[in-house]
Amino acid sequence: EVQVVESGGGLVQPGGSLRLSCAASGFTFSSFSMNWVRQAPGKGLEWLSDITDKSVVHYADSVRGRFTISRDNAKNLLFLQMNNLRAEDTAVYYCTRSRWDCWGQGTVVTVSS
Amino acid sequence: DIVMTQSPDSLAVSLGERATINCKSSQSVLSSSNNRNYLGWYQKKPGQPPKLLIFWASARESGVPDRFSGSGSGTDFTLTITSLQAEDVAVYYCQQYYITPYNFGQGTKLEIK
Numbered sequence: 001e002v003q004v005v006e007s008g009g010g011l012v013q014p015g016g017s018l019r020l021s022c023a024a025s026g027f028t029f030s031s032f033s034m035n036w037v038r039q040a041p042g043k044g045l046e047w048l049s050d051i052t053d054k055s056v057v058h059y060a061d062s063v064r065g066r067f068t069i070s071r072d073n074a075k076n077l078l079f080l081q082m083n084n085l086r087a088e089d090t091a092v093y094y095c096t097r098s099r100w101d102c103w104g105q106g107t108v109v110t111v112s113s
Numbered sequence: 114d115i116v117m118t119q120s121p122d123s124l125a126v127s128l129g130e131r132a133t134i135n136c137k138s139s140q141s142v143l144s145s146s147n148n149r150n151y152l153g154w155y156q157k158k159p160g161q162p163p164k165l166l167i168f169w170a171s172a173r174e175s176g177v178p179d180r181f182s183g184s185g186s187g188t189d190f191t192l193t194i195t196s197l198q199a200e201d202v203a204v205y206y207c208q209q210y211y212i213t214p215y216n217f218g219q220g221t222k223l224e225i226k
Contacts, residue, residue, distance in 0.1 A: 035215070037163075039157075044204075044206065044217060044218075044219050044220045045155070045157065045163060045206050045208070045217040045220070046217065047208070047213075047214055047215040047216060047217065050213065050215070058213040058214070059214075060214045061214070094162055094163070096163075098210075099168075100153055100155075100165050100168065100208075100210065101165045101168075101174060103162035103163055103164075104162060105161075105162060106162060
């Protein structure tokens, strides 16, 4: 079964950092680009970042310079390092592969003092 | 960046009737190299991850009921739900995955009249 499971969310103060993880299974992880997408409370879906199979990365303007995407193909893991977090980063964060067909349940990030 | 604009923002349709959601991209998402439109449609229900309904603008994802269909090319796209069922109440999003940032439309909330 194709599956991704996000983890690492939590409550963090403004200016703080979190590292999200996404564990993939059931497909050849190294062959796919992977993405992070979020949904803030009451808002729509927002694409954040992708990393290709060759580890080329792209970011949305809203997170460029603060978030870093990376992957470990040996362990089938995707990461999102989030620094200098702001209240507006509060959201459910999802990972998904480049076919866009497989999404985890998401991990909740709350940025608040 | 490619801006995705959906219409309407909300829609109320009677059970068994047709629902039509439109999506317009600010530039073409049709690739000349493979003649494919890099456009997907998703269903989003509260507390659940996005569900891919349609990819390549008109290809139905496996397991998606055939009352869901996608059409259009270039910059103008449509998601049609024939014979609306109660379980179709959700927010629907289009997304272009042609060029990063892979922007989503703002969403269309579908309700039962």
